[in-house]
Amino acid sequence: MSGRLTIQFVFQGPVILDVQIPMEWLLYLVIFFAGAIVCLLAYIGFYIIRELRRKAKYRHLIKIYSNFIGDIIISESEDDLEKVLQQPYVQTILRRWMIIPMGRKVLIEQLVQNHKSLTGQAGNNLVWLYTTLRLYEDSLADLSSAEWHIKAAAMQQLAEMQQKDSLKRLYRETNSSIYIVRAEAQVAVVKLSGFEGLRFLNVISQPVTQWQQLCLLNQLTAPNESQAMNIYSWLDSSNDTIVEFALRLISKFQLLNFHDAVAVCLKHPSSIVRCQAINTLRDVANESTPDVLTQDFQQMDRKEQLRILLLLAEFGTENQLSFLRTISQESTGIHKKTAERSAAIIIKSSEYNSTGDDSAGSEVKAVIA
């Protein structure tokens, strides 16, 4: 092939680019792109085949494991469990698949997943198998992975399969700079050691997000007296999110002894902490709560003041009426309405009861939301 292809770029006027490309070059370009497309298609084809094979292998493994794990789950004693392991079909599975990483990985996945659905002896049997086959070694190896998702999955596995020996390793990750890693590590240590596990709060510098706080609260049961004493140091933490979490703990377990310590948090520099302190006082209220709430009222921001005015409707006594009248006279809008409403509720105004006007209440809720 010979000759030249002339390309001219014209943009409303004179020719601005005049390129002459030899026809051979075009041919080479066509061959190059055709080759690239063939290579790409071949790669996609190989990738799809590999994935299909992997999925088929995965399904096959689940099929062969289901009998084995089923027998383990319904065993009623350690002798029964040992007998299951000695069965020829189980020995074949162990010899063939426990030496392959995928075989071990799928077994770990299945044990962890099914442990979530089973309780009692059945769940304990799965933990026994995980421990006996030393599958925790795989999870511990994954803890050293540079990939955060592998690390996080390993933590879930160790916590679900009650591997208390891994606590030391898990504690190291509770202050990880990667959110998911530290979140999983914190949940794992709490799952393994309950309230005691919260001692990571003494050392972490990373924030504990509100979602993370809820996840941790979800794992906890009521602390005993000595465990609860740790909350005092968390209330003094320089990490605002730890103070907020400590207040949530006091709320959840209604630790009435902490009332005065919570009251101190009303003067905290963080608005989030102050708001949580107001909410917590509601859960641990005593006869001094209304006075505590009104003491620093003027230093609070607008949102906090509204919360306090609302709470006074629940806990206020006749002693707070003069305070509410002052607020009502000095304020306008929603503050005025709320103060009046709270005062009306306190004195059980007959007019209020007869009309049942709760318009201020709904407006307040809208502002706070």
Place this chain on the structure above:
Amino acid sequence: MKILVAEDEPIILKTIELRLKKDGHTVVVTSNGRDAIEQLEKCLPDLVITDIMMPYASGLEVIGKVKSMEKKIPVIILSAMGQENIVLEAFNLGADDYITKPFSPNELSLRVKRFSNPHT
């Protein structure tokens, strides 16, 4: 007693099957709601144990089918934690008992026993 079990988790399904067979029951297993509905007509079980969330047809549809049949077949539902609304709906449809996951196969075995000896 002939028991139809519908559950999409293969290992949980196998566990229930092995446990019930150990108790001397005849067990028919299916891994989705559509197959369970088909099996109902074919095997006419004495008891149905069904998960709620399953592919192709839910446990609620299975209950609906069971209750539309001439034979009176009791149904035990398996539900996950936090599915209270669905459990209530299942009871409204005529479910007879329920077990919440995580569950113990031994507990399931005892509940099944209640239906095989209704007077105990």
